[in-house]
Amino acid sequence: MDAAQPTLPALAPNRPTSPARTDRARDTRRLVIYFVVLLLVYAVGFALKPTLGFSTAVVLIMFAPAIAALAVRFLGPGVLWWGRPSWWILAGLLPVAVVLLVLLAAAGLGWIDFYPDLLKSALLLAPVNLVGSMVLAFGEELGWRGFLWPQLRVRMSFVAASAVMAVIWLAYHVPVVLSGDYGALSGLPAFTVALVGFVLFVGVITERARSLWPSVLAHGAWNTLAANGFAAAAGSGFVGEGLVGEFGWLNAVAMLALGAGATWWHLAGGRGAVLPRVPTTT
Numbered sequence: 001m002d003a004a005q006p007t008l009p010a011l012a013p014n015r016p017t018s019p020a021r022t023d024r025a026r027d028t029r030r031l032v033i034y035f036v037v038l039l040l041v042y043a044v045g046f047a048l049k050p051t052l053g054f055s056t057a058v059v060l061i062m063f064a065p066a067i068a069a070l071a072v073r074f075l076g077p078g079v080l081w082w083g084r085p086s087w088w089i090l091a092g093l094l095p096v097a098v099v100l101l102v103l104l105a106a107a108g109l110g111w112i113d114f115y116p117d118l119l120k121s122a123l124l125l126a127p128v129n130l131v132g133s134m135v136l137a138f139g140e141e142l143g144w145r146g147f148l149w150p151q152l153r154v155r156m157s158f159v160a161a162s163a164v165m166a167v168i169w170l171a172y173h174v175p176v177v178l179s180g181d182y183g184a185l186s187g188l189p190a191f192t193v194a195l196v197g198f199v200l201f202v203g204v205i206t207e208r209a210r211s212l213w214p215s216v217l218a219h220g221a222w223n224t225l226a227a228n229g230f231a232a233a234a235g236s237g238f239v240g241e242g243l244v245g246e247f248g249w250l251n252a253v254a255m256l257a258l259g260a261g262a263t264w265w266h267l268a269g270g271r272g273a274v275l276p277r278v279p280t281t282t
Contacts, residue, residue, distance in 0.1 A: 027151065030076040034147060038068035046175060054181045061176070062136045065143020072147055080146045083211020091205045092217030095198065095255060096225045102254040103230055103244070112243055112250075113235050122229030126221075129229075134220030141219055144169065145202065145212040150275075158203060158263070158272040166199045187247025194252040198222070200259030204266040226251055 045060035072078045107114035144165065152161035170192055176182040183191060202215040227246035234244040243250045266272065 024154075026076060026078070030072045030078045030147075031151060033075055034068045034072050034143070037071040038064050038143065041067050042172070046179075049179075049181065054176075058176070058181075059136065059139075063139035065141075065148075065172075066139045066146075067143075069143040069147040078147070080142065081150050081206075081210075081212055082146065083209060083213060085213050086209055086211065088205060088209030088211065089214045089217050091209070092214040092219075093221055095201060095218055095258060096221045096230075098258045099226045099251050099254045100230060102250050103234060106243065106250055107234075115233055115235060118235075119230070119233035122225060122233050126224055126229060129224045130220055133224045134216055137219035137223065138216050141212050141216045145206050145215045149203065149206060153207075153275045155274065157274055158207075158267065162196075162199050162203050162263075165203070166196050169199060170195055183247045187242075187245075190249045190252040191247045193249075194246070194255040197252070197255035197257070197259030200263045201255070204259075204262040207266070207271060222246075226255075 041064035042061055045057045045064065048060065049057040069080055073080055103112065103114060106112045148168070149161065149165065152164055155161075156164070173182070173191070173195070174188075177185060177188055177191070198218075202218055205214040205218065206212060231245035231248070242248055245251065
């Protein structure tokens with residue numbers, strides 16, 4: 001693909017696509033369907049927390065973006081970015097690799113305690129835990145990267161689309177943080193920084209891979225290791241206030257650095273302009 005002429009992902013064999021599914025005039029309708037269904041499913045999941053418990057209700061909350069995307073697929077009607085697994089999927093492991101290196105460096109400087117036995121256990125259990133995490137991550141990524149990201153990118157630059165996505169994704173997380181069920185309010189600034197870096201990074205690998213699957217692996221691996229396994233290995237719980245964990249500054253700085261670096265590389269290759277609209281299949 002010519003770096004100077006970015007295109008939307010080629011997602012499937014060349015099957016015919018109905019003009020109704022790619023007609024830009026219907027995009028407002030698709031966005032309305034998406035956000036209405038997203039908010040309704042999210043609200044139902046949130047309302048059921050006292051009855052089902054957070055662990056069960058969060059499944060519905062995490063699948064709200066996917067349910068909304070599928071509603072657009074059939075009611076819009078619209079197309080979704082799927083793509084095929086490729087070697088690019090391995091890029092999804094970079095966030096947790098960078099976070100691990102930062103944590104090891106912090107331990108070497110005496111900033112945190114990092115227990116080798118606990119780290120070994122976290123890594124050994126990671127393949128099993130990753131399966132469930134990727135299923136839940138798919139519930140979000142089909143909506144974020146499978147539908148919303150391409151809708152933003154045919155309208156605005158990579159940086160602008162990332163900014164909008166970051167605001168929406170943060171708004172999606174804030175209610176459960178404020179409710180006390182997820183993370184800690186004191187760690188929200190660090191979480192926000194990490195989220196911005198993550199949005200930048202997965203935006204790059206989604207466009208480079210022409211697929212949503214690297215973002216699914218990146219999201220699942222982050223939840224498995226960066227948010228939980230590494231925090232436990234540092235003697236910290238899930239919340240990880242301060243330096244360690246998903247709401248810790250070490251994760252935040254590492255993720256922002258990776259996201260900024262990936263974005264610089266992406267834009268240097270001429271990939272930051274608004275993407276042209278071309279017929280796609282789903």
